[in-house]
Amino acid sequence: GENVEQHPSTLSVQEGDSAVIKCTYSDSASNYFPWYKQELGKRPQLIIDIRSNVGEKKDQRIAVTLNKTAKHFSLHITETQPEDSAVYFCAASMGGGGADGLTFGKGTHLIIQP
Amino acid sequence: GAGVSQSPRYKVAKRGQDVALRCDPISGHVSLFWYQQALGQGPEFLTYFQNEAQLDKSGLPSDRFFAERPEGSVSTLKIQRTQQEDSAVYLCASSFSPETQYFGPGTRLLVL
Numbered sequence: 001g002e003n004v005e006q007h008p009s010t011l012s013v014q015e016g017d018s019a020v021i022k023c024t025y026s027d028s029a030s031n032y033f034p035w036y037k038q039e040l041g042k043r044p045q046l047i048i049d050i051r052s053n054v055g056e057k058k059d060q061r062i063a064v065t066l067n068k069t070a071k072h073f074s075l076h077i078t079e080t081q082p083e084d085s086a087v088y089f090c091a092a093s094m095g096g097g098g099a100d101g102l103t104f105g106k107g108t109h110l111i112i113q114p
Numbered sequence: 115g116a117g118v119s120q121s122p123r124y125k126v127a128k129r130g131q132d133v134a135l136r137c138d139p140i141s142g143h144v145s146l147f148w149y150q151q152a153l154g155q156g157p158e159f160l161t162y163f164q165n166e167a168q169l170d171k172s173g174l175p176s177d178r179f180f181a182e183r184p185e186g187s188v189s190t191l192k193i194q195r196t197q198q199e200d201s202a203v204y205l206c207a208s209s210f211s212p213e214t215q216y217f218g219p220g221t222r223l224l225v226l
Contacts, residue, residue, distance in 0.1 A: 006156075032213040043118075043205070043217040044157065051213075089156050093213065101147055101159030101173065102215065 002027040004092050006105025014113050019080055021108045023090035024072040030092040033066060033073045034102070039086045047088075048075070077110075085112045116140070118208050118218035126224045127196045135191045135221045139208030146189050147215060148181055149205040157205055163189060196225045 003026040013019045025033075034049035050057045050064045050073065057064050061080075066073040077084055087109050091102040119138045127133050139146050144165050149157035150173075159173040165186035174181070178197075183189040193200055203222050207215040 034213070034215075036217075043219045046214065046216070049214065091156075101149070101162050101170065102157070103159065104156030107154075107156050 002030055002092055002094075002103040004090060004103050004105040006090050006108060008108060009106065010109045010111070012111040012113060013080055015080055015082060017080055019075075019077045019084070019110055021075045021088055021090070021110070022072060023074070023092075023105050024070075025092045025103075026071065027092070027094070028068075028071065029094050030103075032093045033064070034091050035064060035075050036089045036091065036104075037086045038089065038107075044089060080110075080112050082112050082114060085110060118206055118216055120204075120206050120218040120221050122221060123219065124222050124224075126226065129196060129198060129225055131196050131225075132192065132194045133196055133223065135193075135204050135223070137189045137191070137206030137208075137218060139187065139189070139206070140210070140216060143208035143210045143216075144186070145209040145215075146183060147207040147209070148189070148191050149207065150175075151203040151205055151220070153202075160191070160204075193223075196223075198225050201225045 006023045031052035036044035037047045038044045061078045063076040087107045090105045093100040093102045121136045146163045148160040151157040161181045162170040163183045178194045180192045203220040205220045206218045209215045
């Protein structure tokens, strides 16, 4: 089955700086890669996703890049703010009509230092 | 509109008890997923429904775990003879489009 590795496990950045979280996946059949933000005790919230026919996607301060050849994808957050502090999870699936559960990484605890 | 809801939000069970966890998906969402999230870990896939059909149950950890969605809407995850290792947050997610999954708040289960 699919295996998703995520690094780093903890990331501390100064407010206003950029943060980058990296993930690798093992199954070349995976074609859908979402990122979720989870605050303590809350539900995971989808913040951005990318499909395998696209190399990069941006939404305001958030961007995701995908390298299918290397089987890795990254989340980039620019101009970080205190409210960005949370645990971020990457995930992968084969999509295909929603007929596939997500395989998650172990998460990155992002800490924004004021 | 209303998001995915789950009940109860917290459940304490004695080892050996049976528990039932409920998920109300977003109206019109045909796909429904259950995940288990241990403390400090990412969610792990348990099972998937499309309407009332359970299409994938490969993630259920043992035959003590059973899920159903008889009318293609509300789903129930049942755990029989609970064990301490079952303590976790159980998350439900629903989807309308092929991939995008929206999560509920989860049920935090503690088995003593």
